[in-house]
Amino acid sequence: MKTKVYIDGQSGTTGLQIYDRIGAREDLDLLRINEDKRHDIEERRRLLNAADIVFLCLPDEGAREAVSLIENDRVRVIDASTAHRTDPGWVYGFPELSREQREKIAGARRLANPGCHATGLIAGTAPLIRMGILPADYPLTCYSLTGYTGGGKKMIKAYEAKNRDESLSAPGLYGLDLRHKHLPEMKAVTGLIYDPVFLPVVDDYAQGMASTLLLQNRLLHGRPSAAEVCQRLADYYRDEHFVRVRPYEKKPDTIYANHLAGTNHLELIVGGGEEQTFVTALFDNLGKGASGAAVQNMNIMLGLDETLGLE
Ligand SMILES: NC(=O)C1=CN([C@@H]2O[C@H](COP(=O)(O)OP(=O)(O)OC[C@H]3O[C@@H](n4cnc5c(N)ncnc54)[C@H](OP(=O)(O)O)[C@@H]3O)[C@@H](O)[C@H]2O)C=CC1
Numbered sequence: 103m104k105t106k107v108y109i110d111g112q113s114g115t116t117g118l119q120i121y122d123r124i125g126a127r128e129d130l131d132l133l134r135i136n137e138d139k140r141h142d143i144e145e146r147r148r149l150l151n152a153a154d155i156v157f158l159c160l161p162d163e164g165a166r167e168a169v170s171l172i173e174n175d176r177v178r179v180i181d182a183s184t185a186h187r188t189d190p191g192w193v194y195g196f197p198e199l200s201r202e203q204r205e206k207i208a209g210a211r212r213l214a215n216p217g218c219h220a221t222g223l224i225a226g227t228a229p230l231i232r233m234g235i236l237p238a239d240y241p242l243t244c245y246s247l248t249g250y251t252g253g254g255k256k257m258i259k260a261y262e263a264k265n266r267d268e269s270l271s272a273p274g275l276y277g278l279d280l281r282h283k284h285l286p287e288m289k290a291v292t293g294l295i296y297d298p299v300f301l302p303v304v305d306d307y308a309q310g311m312a313s314t315l316l317l318q319n320r321l322l323h324g325r326p327s328a329a330e331v332c333q334r335l336a337d338y339y340r341d342e343h344f345v346r347v348r349p350y351e352k353k354p355d356t357i358y359a360n361h362l363a364g365t366n367h368l369e370l371i372v373g374g375g376e377e378q379t380f381v382t383a384l385f386d387n388l389g390k391g392a393s394g395a396a397v398q399n400m401n402i403m404l405g406l407d408e409t410l411g412l413e
């Protein structure tokens with residue numbers, strides 16, 4: 103029997119990218135909503151209850167509404183929005199965190215897919231705290247670069263408009279109240295005690311992220327060098343397919359934030375020396391930062407090879 107899959111929000115940015123990754127799969131039966139009915143609540147209710155797996159690719163309110171429409175206990179949900187990421191009834195979909203996390207994902211009925219910026223911060227921070235290198239009360243700072251598809255259809259339209267505002271040709275610092283919506287999940291998943299000082303930057307390219315932590319080695323347990331931090335992270339992720347650590351280099355070449363666009367890979371690059379360290383997570387906001395991660399999580403939930411359909 104094929105697994106029935108429904109994408110609520112199928113014509114949005116994340117929904118389309120999920121479709122790209124699973125549309126041709128023979129083990130799945132994709133339930134499609136008629137485009138002109140995509141906001142019809144009764145038609146959505148019917149499809150939401152007819153599927154084995156539902157992807158929610160909607161704004162937060164739409165995702166909450168969709169969950170309230172599900173009456174069938176068999177339906178398993180993967181929510182790409184921020185709505186449920188710190189909800190204790192939901193499993194956080196970052197399998198590389200630990201073996202236990204992957205097992206929780208395998209059994210999840212309600213799965214919250216991580217935020218894109220949160221993915222970048224968590225990939226470096228969570229293992230460093232778990233390994234006792236980064237103190238949980240560290241005053242963490244992070245700046246995170248993203249392509250404009252991170253802002254969904256509306257932002258894509260603005261960046262791709264013919265007579266667009268000239269300011270869009272330069273990097274845009276945003277979230278300047280320092281209250282980005284991913285802070286709660288960043289803290290909940292890593293165990294950080296204080297809110298990180300987190301500054302996102304959007305720029306004039308479609309896909310790709312580079313999220314960078316800046317660390318003072320003297321404030322880390324055991325005062326490791328950057329090379330040692332790199333080695334410990336490489337050990338932590340040594341068995342992973344999608345999360346890798348680049349071998350340490352004293353002076354890496356320029357990092358371009360779109361380097362892993364189109365893939366589900368996330369690469370950690372560690373640089374610096376005896377006194378200071380940076381850790382950059384390089385990935386695709388629509389890959390490991392959203393749709394790729396959602397498909398990886400579905401594969402795990404179905405007990406399949408988690409790389410199925412993913413580059
Ligand atoms: N873009 C990205 O890189 C990432 C996005 N996300 C999250 O994924 C979710 C989807 O984002 P994204 O795909 O970028 O957004 P888009 O705006 O590109 O797409 C959202 C889609 O949802 C539809 N929609 C909105 N409200 C409803 C509703 N109540 N009922 C039915 N359909 C509805 C929209 O319909 P219509 O076509 O009529 O506008 C649109 O097609 C968001 O929560 C976002 O924060 C998470 C990680 C990364």
Ligand SMILES: CC(=O)N[C@@H](CCC(=O)OP(=O)(O)O)C(=O)O
Binds near residue numbers: 182183216218250
């Ligand atoms: C460029 C841009 O605006 N990016 C979005 C991130 C999109 C995202 O990750 O949203 P979720 O929390 O739903 O996952 C932002 O920073 O709010």
